[in-house]
Amino acid sequence: MNLDFWRRLACRRPGWVVSGWFVVAIAVGLFAPNLTQLAAEGQAKLLGRDSESLKVAQVVAKVWPDQGYESMAVVGFHRPGGLTESDREYASQMAKQFAAPTRPNEILRVLGPDSQPEVADRLLSRDRSLELVAVPMRSAFVAPVTQEAVAWLQTTAVGPTLSAPSGLEILWSGDAVLGRDYMASVQTSLDRAALVTVFLLFAVLLAVYRSVWLALVPLATIGLSLVITRGILAWMTQLGWEISPLVELFLVAILFGTGTDFCLFVSWRFGEHFNPDNPAGAMQATLERSSLALLTSAGTVIVGLSLMGTTHFKLFSSTGPSVAIGLVLTLMATLTLTPALLVLLAGLRPRSFRGLTAPASGIWEKLGRMALSRPLLSWSLALLFMAPLALLSLRADFVQDLMTELPRETRSAQCLRLIAEKFEPGMMAPLTVVLESDADFRSSEGLALIDDVSRFLTLQRRLVEVRSATQPLGRTETLARARLASRLGEVNEGFVRMASGAGELRKGLIEGAAKIRAALWLEQKTGLKLMNEASTASSLGGVNPAPSNAGNLLAQGFRQASAAFVGSSSWSALKPAADPVRTPPSPAGTPKPEPPRQSMLRDLSRAADGAAQIEEGAERAHREVSSILANPVGRRALDRLLIDAQTLRDNPDLGKSLAAYITKSGHRARIDLVQADRVFSAGAMDQVQSLRQRLNDYLSEVDGMKVKATIGGANAESADIRALTRSDQIQSWFVVPIGVFLVLLVALRDPLACLNLVATMILTYMFALGATHLVFVSLLGAEGLDWKVPYFLFVLLVAVGVDYNVFLMDRVREESRRLGLRAGIIQAIAKTGGLISSAAAITACSFASFLSSPLGSLRQLGFALVVGITLDAVLVRPILVPCGHWLLSRVRWPRPLDPTQRATVGSVGQFVHVSD
Incomplete structure (x- = not known):
């Protein structure tokens, strides 16, 4: 069955x-x-599997199940x-x-005043005027199950067993609560858009058709x-088709806008061929002459819209193709249901078509003559x-900030x-920073690396706290004694x-040796036996040093002390020959053994000398180490962690932090960061990108691991979304215009005309975007345009806006x-001025319904689309496109026309010789 079959079926x-x-x-x-x-x-599954933030979330949920979560509800007591x-x-x-056992499965845990002290302290503000109860959840912040869990929490909070003290303010916030409010705003936008669209379209259709019954034809078709379309997409979604809440919103806007334009085009051409005696034949002629333009448009x-499916961000890739499916069904209805309804209406109430068959006012013809009288000037x-x-x-x-997108009076945003x-x-x-390595992070080298990374992150601006295995409380003082500097x-x-x-030892040895020498001197002078070997050893503390190297050093020290005692100014003044108790050599040239006391004195002197060297070396080492520790460069170089088995024994709490931040295998470690910027802010997302680059650069220079x-x-996920959407937008700037150009080329077979149409729509997009920035940012004081506006505006204006020019160019040809x-x-x-202006008014009204949305992004997008479509209807289509087409085509146009063609021109022929 071909297209002719459906035409005949709809007409007959x-x-x-x-x-x-x-x-x-x-x-x-x-x-x-x-x-x-x-x-x-589907809104909760916008990022692809390759996104870094999603991979981290999966790792944390798997290896740290008591720490991972997807969203969080927060209750504040103020x-x-x-x-x-x-x-x-x-x-x-x-x-x-x-935390009751009957809580929903989505609630992972509850953190509050009764949690561990280090957690509970963080939930109490510094001025002690606000305390928080945090409820981490396992599902995304916009998921329906998360919204159900938030509803359960709020119902429980007002239960009969709880009675709030008078004057205490209860605050509900967190991304889970913000997500609930966001989705509620999306649903409100959808409901308002449906009502406003139908109301505005019906009003415009009444003004165009001047018939209630005729106005109902497009509304019934759409x-x-x-x-x-909704049913088919629902079944497809159950089979794996990806979808988001914006699909419903754009289905309403685009199907009622563009689809009504299709119906209007058929109705308008049917009015040109209207024959109350043979409406079926008139409709068949209408479809034969207008089907190509309608199919092209x-x-x-x-x-x-289908080319949006080539993007990677699922909010875009799921919206475009889904709406395209709806447009395919709408096109089928326009080619079958709309003609059938018009034929039935023509047979039952033919006077309903008086508005379509009335002669044109001539305004658009005058505008065309004025523009084409000086086309270059008009174009310029x-x-x-x-x-x-x-x-x-x-x-x-x-x-890209959910806080600025929500209405400012949103309670959850105010609480946040x-x-x-x-x-x-x-x-x-x-x-959450996840470190992965083949090495063991529990080893001294691994822990030192974690500490280095932690301290590197601590030095980053706009990071207020860094928690890791080596600083679990966010402070480095916990393991200060394990650092090399300490x-x-x-x-x-x-x-x-x-x-x-060593100084005390040297002093004691010298004093002891001096006493012995004094006693020996008195013995020599008086002849009295003042001391024996045992008393000598006893006076030295019972020490009987062996004749070793250390003993020699000790003896040298004692000799130095003895010399000082007798007043000698140098070691050379103390000669062995001058020793008063030295034993003369034995007969027959055999040296007589040295008395034990003399040998002991010599060894003690050496020991005193060794003690002096130890004292000197220790003082030199002390000066060097003190110099290093006092120098800032030295302190930074020694600010490294060295954890061994003894450190773990001395710090039992360290084992707990290792278990909390390092996996059992030791190949993954976690570091938690607290930013100075709030959630969803541009500064927070910028910092995520900066940290990723700096961390990779830092770790690439690590030796040995x-x-x-x-x-x-949450902010990392937002940063991934922003990076992905920017990439998708750049891709769409090329893919969508090329795709639209190829479709136009197949239909019009005129490359320059197709290029003119696409270029003017891109210019219209830029004008509408600039106007929206002027109004919302420059005049109304918004921080910026919402990140979704440029993408959807580009696709919709280039794809949807071109169809008006298709109607024009088909008639031009x-x-x-x-x-x-x-x-x-x-x-x-x-011929097309009234049709296209009416179609533009219908589409503009459908997108104007976005202005009733509580979401700032949809209001901006609705305003931009209305500006772009209005500009296209009043300036681009009647002036810029025709003048541009004339400037591009006049050289290629055959001239002059033959006399037969001129004769058929009639009253309009006066213009032929001007162009030819």
Whole structure:
């Protein structure tokens, strides 16, 4: 069955066609799953599997299940003058209720006043006016199950067993609560968009058709198409098709906007061929002459939206193709259901078509003549008008911040701002750094690396806390004694004690030797036996040094002391021959053995000399080490951690931190970071990208270990989304225009005309983006345009906006063959002016429904689309495109026309010779 079969069926059997569409729509509406709920679940799965933040989340959930979470609900207990004991007791009771065994499966744990002291202290503000109870959850912040868990928490908080103290303010926030409010705003946007779109479209259709019954034809066509599309997408989603909540919103806007344009085009051409005596024949002629233009127009939109599927960010890749499926069904309905309804209406109420068959006012023909009278000037003035705002779009600022997208009066956003004031702004969304290596992080080398990375991160600006295995509380003081500087400081103290002890030893040895020598001198002078060998040893503390090297050094020391005792100024003054107790040599030349006391004196002198050297060496070492420790460069060089078995024995708590931050295998380690910027802010995302680059550069220079670092967390996920969407947008800047150009080329077979159409739509996009930046940022004071606006605006204006110009160019080609280039362009403007303006008004009204959304992103996008579509209708389509087409085609256009063709021109022929 080809297209002609469906044309004949719609024209000859309209009742069957209408009945068939209604039966299918009713059946799908009754039995299809709930697309809204399925789309909400898809919102939580926007990043691909290759994203770094998603990989980190999976690793943390697997190897640190007691630390991993996807989102968090936070309950704050605030009293401006300071919390009372009853306030804190109430917070503790609520935390216990949340941790009940009957809690939802999505709630992983509850952190509150009764948690470990180091955790509980972090949940109390510095001024003690705000205490938090944190509830980590296992699902994403926009997932329906997360919203159900938040609802359970709030229901539990107002249960009969809990009674809040008077004057205590309860705050609900966290990304889980923000996600609930965001999804509620999306649903509100969808509901408002549906109502506003239908109301505005019906009003515009009444003004265009001047008939209630005729205005209902497009609404019925699009309504049935929307019901069937929703059901088909719901079934496809259950089979694995990816979808997001924005799909429903864009289905309503684009199907009611573009789809109504399709219906309007068919109705308008049907009015040109209207024959109340043979409506079926008139409709068949209409479809034969308009099907190509309709297919081309729809094809550009469908291809442009389908090309969004080539992107990687699922919010884009799932929205475009899903809406394209809806447009395919809408096109089928426009080629079958709309003709059938029009034929039935023409037979029942032919006077409904009086508005379509009325003669044109001539305004558009006058505008066309004026523009084509001086086409280069008209084209230049149009460009000059659009240039300033188009150039402004190149300097537009974009933000990706859920806080700025939500209405400022949103309670969860207000609570988060208060929490950010009382605590560190990034406390609610910490980053997680996962280190992976083949080596063991539990080894001394591995722990030293963790410490080095931790301290490297501590030096980064806008990071307020770094927690790791070597600084589990975010402070380095915990393991201060295990650092090389501290250990070397203790060695330095040992040198001081060694020098002091060696000095005391030297002093004692010298004094002892001097006493012995004095006693020997008195014995020699008086002849009295003052001491024996045993008393000599006893006077030295019972030490009987052996004749070793150390003993020799000790003896040298004692000789030096003896020399000082007798007043000798040098070691050379003390000669062995001068020793008064030296035994003369034995007869027969055999040396007589040295008396034991003399040998002991010599050994003690050497020991004293050795003690002096020890004292000197210890003092020199003390000076060197003190110099190193006192120098900033030396302190930094020695600020390294050295943990061994003894350190673990001395610090039992260190084993707990190792277990909390390092896996059992030792090949993965975790570092938690608290940023100074709040969650979802541009500064937080910028820092994630900076940290990733700096960490990889730092770890690439580590010797002996190959380590890889990845970063996850809420802000890391936002940074991944931003990077992905920027890449997708750059890709779309090339892919979408090329795809639309190829579709136009197949239909129009005129490369320059196709290039003119695509270029003007890109210029329209830049103008609309610049105008939106001027209004929302420059005038209304927004931080920037929402990050989704440029992408959706580009695709929709280039793909959807081109279809108006397809209607124009199709008529230009038709009229130019008959009248010549200039006259044909003027006649095409006159014939399509009312149609395209009405279609633009319909599309603009459908997108204007976005302005009723509570979300800032949709309001900005709606404004930009209305500006772009309006500009296209009043300036681009009647002036810029026709004048550009004339400037590009006049050289190639055949001239002059033969007399037969001129004769058929009639009254319009006066313009032919001007162009030819």
